[in-house]
Amino acid sequence: MHTRKAAALVTAVALVAAGCGSKGEHKASGGGDTLQIGASLSLTGSLAREGGLTKEGYELCRQAVNAKGGVPVGSKKLKLDIKYQDDTSKPDTAAQLVDQFNDKGVKLILGPYGSATTEAAAAVIERNGQVMADSSGADDKIFQKGYRRTFAALSPAHSYAASMVQAINEMAKPKPSTMAFLSADDGFSKTVAESGAEEARRLGFKVVATEYFPSGTSDVSSALTKVKPMKPDVIIGSVHVAEGIAIIKQARELGVRPAGGFAETVAPPTPDFAKSLGADAEGVLGSTQWTDTTTGKDKWIGSAKDYATAFKAAYGGRAPEYHGAEATAACLALVFAVEKAGSTDADKVRDALAGLNEPTFFGPLKFTAQGQNLTKKMQVVQIQKGRPVSVWPKDVAEAPMVWPGTGK
Amino acid sequence: MSQFLQATVYGLLQGGLLALIAVGFSLVWGVMNVINLAHGAFVLVGAYLTFELNQRFGLDPFAAIVPVGIALFAAGYLVQRGLINMVVKAPIFITLLLTFGLELVLVNGLVLLYSGDYRSVTTGYAGDGFTLLTGVRVPLGRLLAAAVALAITLVLVAVMRHTRTGLAILATGMDRGAARLMGIRARHVYALTFGIATAMAGTAGAAVSAVGTFSPADAGRFTLFSFVAAVLGGLGNMYGALIGGIVLGLVEAWGGQLLPGTLVNAVAFGVLVVVLAVRPQGIAGRAFYASRVEV
Numbered sequence: 001m002h003t004r005k006a007a008a009l010v011t012a013v014a015l016v017a018a019g020c021g022s023k024g025e026h027k028a029s030g031g032g033d034t035l036q037i038g039a040s041l042s043l044t045g046s047l048a049r050e051g052g053l054t055k056e057g058y059e060l061c062r063q064a065v066n067a068k069g070g071v072p073v074g075s076k077k078l079k080l081d082i083k084y085q086d087d088t089s090k091p092d093t094a095a096q097l098v099d100q101f102n103d104k105g106v107k108l109i110l111g112p113y114g115s116a117t118t119e120a121a122a123a124v125i126e127r128n129g130q131v132m133a134d135s136s137g138a139d140d141k142i143f144q145k146g147y148r149r150t151f152a153a154l155s156p157a158h159s160y161a162a163s164m165v166q167a168i169n170e171m172a173k174p175k176p177s178t179m180a181f182l183s184a185d186d187g188f189s190k191t192v193a194e195s196g197a198e199e200a201r202r203l204g205f206k207v208v209a210t211e212y213f214p215s216g217t218s219d220v221s222s223a224l225t226k227v228k229p230m231k232p233d234v235i236i237g238s239v240h241v242a243e244g245i246a247i248i249k250q251a252r253e254l255g256v257r258p259a260g261g262f263a264e265t266v267a268p269p270t271p272d273f274a275k276s277l278g279a280d281a282e283g284v285l286g287s288t289q290w291t292d293t294t295t296g297k298d299k300w301i302g303s304a305k306d307y308a309t310a311f312k313a314a315y316g317g318r319a320p321e322y323h324g325a326e327a328t329a330a331c332l333a334l335v336f337a338v339e340k341a342g343s344t345d346a347d348k349v350r351d352a353l354a355g356l357n358e359p360t361f362f363g364p365l366k367f368t369a370q371g372q373n374l375t376k377k378m379q380v381v382q383i384q385k386g387r388p389v390s391v392w393p394k395d396v397a398e399a400p401m402v403w404p405g406t407g408k
Numbered sequence: 409m410s411q412f413l414q415a416t417v418y419g420l421l422q423g424g425l426l427a428l429i430a431v432g433f434s435l436v437w438g439v440m441n442v443i444n445l446a447h448g449a450f451v452l453v454g455a456y457l458t459f460e461l462n463q464r465f466g467l468d469p470f471a472a473i474v475p476v477g478i479a480l481f482a483a484g485y486l487v488q489r490g491l492i493n494m495v496v497k498a499p500i501f502i503t504l505l506l507t508f509g510l511e512l513v514l515v516n517g518l519v520l521l522y523s524g525d526y527r528s529v530t531t532g533y534a535g536d537g538f539t540l541l542t543g544v545r546v547p548l549g550r551l552l553a554a555a556v557a558l559a560i561t562l563v564l565v566a567v568m569r570h571t572r573t574g575l576a577i578l579a580t581g582m583d584r585g586a587a588r589l590m591g592i593r594a595r596h597v598y599a600l601t602f603g604i605a606t607a608m609a610g611t612a613g614a615a616v617s618a619v620g621t622f623s624p625a626d627a628g629r630f631t632l633f634s635f636v637a638a639v640l641g642g643l644g645n646m647y648g649a650l651i652g653g654i655v656l657g658l659v660e661a662w663g664g665q666l667l668p669g670t671l672v673n674a675v676a677f678g679v680l681v682v683v684l685a686v687r688p689q690g691i692a693g694r695a696f697y698a699s700r701v702e703v
Contacts, residue, residue, distance in 0.1 A: 214673065222663075280535065
C-alpha cells in the first residue's frame with residue numbers, strides 16, 4: 001500500500017517537473033541546427049482562405065531561406081522550421097496556441113491572420129516574453145497598448161483608406177467633391193473608415209455619410225439605401241472581400257451610381273473580386289500592402305518581381321498577392337533579426353527587431369517604438385480589364401488611373 | 409419616404425430568398441422532428457453545383473434549379489435512408505449531433521474541393537432592375553429568386569394537400585405510429601421528405617449563387633436563417649417558413665434604416681423573442697407540433 005502511494009507521488013512529481021522543465025527552456029528555439037518558429041493560423045473557420053494564403057507566404061520564406069543554406073547565427077547556419085497550428089479563426093484559440101508554443105520552448109512566433117487574432121496573441125506574447133512578427137494584424141489598437149514584443153511588417157490600418165483618398169486627391173480629374181464611407185463594424189474596419197474620413201476632410205472633401213454594416217455580411221443594402229439620396233461622388237468601402245463584393249453587386253441592384261467611382265480597401269486586390277463580379281468590377285479602386293511593382297531588394301528573396309517568379313513556381317503558376325507577400329515579409333523580419341542578433345534568444349531578437357532597418361522586396365522593414373511599420377507606403381490599385389493594376393504612388397504605377405471609375 | 413419604400417421592397421425580396429432557404433428546413437423539422445443542422449451545407453452544395461454547371465456548360469443559374477433540385481433530391485433521399493433514419497427515433501441530441509457531423513463533413517469537403525474562395529455566378533441580368541414610379545428600384549435577380557420561393561412553396565402546399573404521397577407525409581408527421589398502422593411505410597416517407605427538403609435547399613443555393621456570393625463558411629449562416637425563419641413562422645404549416653422568412657427580411661431591412669451595424673441582428677432576434685413570448689407556436693404554426701407524442 002505504502003509503496004503504491006509513493007510510486008504515484010513520484011510519478012506525479014516527475015510529471016510536474018517535466019512540465020515545468022519544458023516551460024522555462026530557451027534552447028528549443030534553436031536546438032540543433034534548426035531555427036524553430038511557431039505560427040498559429042486560421043486554417044479552418046471563417047478566415048480559412050486568408051489563413052491559407054498567409055501559410056503560403058510563410059512557407060515561401062522558409063523555402064527561400066533554407067535554399068540558401070539557412071540563417072547564419074554565429075558560426076552556424078540554422079535551417080528554418082515552422083510549426084503550424086490551426087486556431088480555427090478564433091482569437092482565444094490563437095492565444096492558447098501561442099501559449100502552448102511557449103510551453104514547448106518556442107519563443108519566436110509568426111503572427112496569425114487578422115487583427116482580432118493578432119491582438120489576442122500579442123497579449124500572450126508580451127506576458128510570456130516571446131517575440132512575434134505580425135504579418136496581417138494592421139489595427140492601430142494593437143500597437144497602442146504599450147506592447148514591446150510585437151512587430152508588424154505591414155502598413156497600419158490608418159493608411160488603408162487614407163491612401164485611396166490621397167490617390168483620388170492627386171489624380172482624379174474631374175476632382176470629386178463629396179465622399180461617403182461604408183464600413184464593416186469590426187474594430188479594424190472602423191479604424192480604417194474613421195481615419196479615411198479624417199484624411200478626406202483634411203484634403204477638403206465633404207464627407208456626406210459614414211454608415212456601418214455587420215462585419216462579414218453579404219447584405220449591405222441598408223447602408224446603400226441610406227447613402228443613395230445624398231448622391232456622393234465617391235463611395236469608399238472599408239471592407240473584407242465578401243462585403244466588398246456585396247457593395248458593388250447591390251449598388252447595381254439598387255441603382256446607386258456615384259459620379260466618380262467606388263474605392264474599397266482590400267477587396268479589389270484579391271483575385272476573387274474581379275472573378276465574381278465580372279464587368280462590374282471594372283474601375284474599382286483598392287489599396288494594397290504590396291504589388292509586384294514595389295521597389296526594394298533583399299538578399300533572400302530579391303526584388304518584388306523575383307518574389308512573383310518564385311511564388312508562381314511554388315504554387316502552380318498562380319500570381320502572388322499581398323497576403324502571401326506580407327507573410328513572407330514578416331518571416332524575413334524574424335530571419336534578419338536573428339541574424340543581426342547572432343542569437344535565437346528571444347530578448348536579443350526583440351532588440352534586433354526594434355533596431356531593424358532593411359530594404360526588402362516588400363518595401364522597407366523599419367519599426368516605430370510601438371512596433372508599427374510607418375516607413376513603407378500603401379499602394380493603390382484599380383481593376384482595369386479584369387486585373388488589379390497599380391496606379392499610385394506615381395513612382396510605382398503601372399498605368400494611369402481611369403477616372404471616373406464608373407464611367408462606361 | 410422613398411427611402412423607406414425602397415427598404416421595404418428590398419426587404420420583401422430578401423425575405424423571399426430567406427424563405428426559400430428555410431422552407432425545406434421547416435418541413436423536415438415539422439414532419440420528422442429532426443433539426444437538420446446540415447441544411448445550410450446542402451444550400452451550399454446546391455450553390456457549388458450551380459457554379460459548376462455554369463462554368464462547364466454555361467447554364468443559367470435559374471435554369472440550373474431543375475438539375476440541381478433533382479440531384480439534391482436523390483442525395484437527400486439516400487442520406488436519410490442510409491444515415492439519418494438510424495437515429496430518427498433517438499433523442500433530439502443524437503439527431504443534432506449526427507446532422508452537425510454531416511455539416512462538418514460537407515463544409516470541409518467543399519473547402520477541400522473549392523478552397524475557401526468567395527464565388528458567385530455572374531449573369532448579365534441579375535444586377536439589372538427597373539424603377540417604379542416613386543424611384544424605388546426592383547432588382548431582377550432578387551425578384552426572380554423571390555418568385556421562385558413563392559412558386560415552390562405554393563407547389564409544395566398543393567402536393568401536400570392533394571396527393572397521396574403528400575397526405576402520407578403529413579400523416580406520418582402527425583402520428584408515426586398510427587400512420588404505420590394504416591400501411592404507410594414511414595422509412596420511405598421520411599426519405600421522401602428529406603429528399604424534398606434537400607432539393608429545396610439546392611434550389612435556394614442556385615438562387616443565392618446568382619444574387620450573392622458564397623463560400624463554405626456560409627453554411628452556418630444559412631442554417632441560422634432557416635432556424636429563425638422556421639421558429640418565427642411556426643411549424644406544422646407550409647406557409648410558416650415563407651412568412652417567417654419574409655418577416656425576417658423586412659425586419660432586417662427596416663432595422664438597418666434605424667440602427668447601425670450589428671445592432672440590426674438585435675432587432676431581428678428581438679422580434680423573434682416577442683413572437684415566441686406572445687405566440688409560442690410561431691406566427692402561423694400549430695401548437696400540436698410542439699407537444700406531439702412520438703411512438
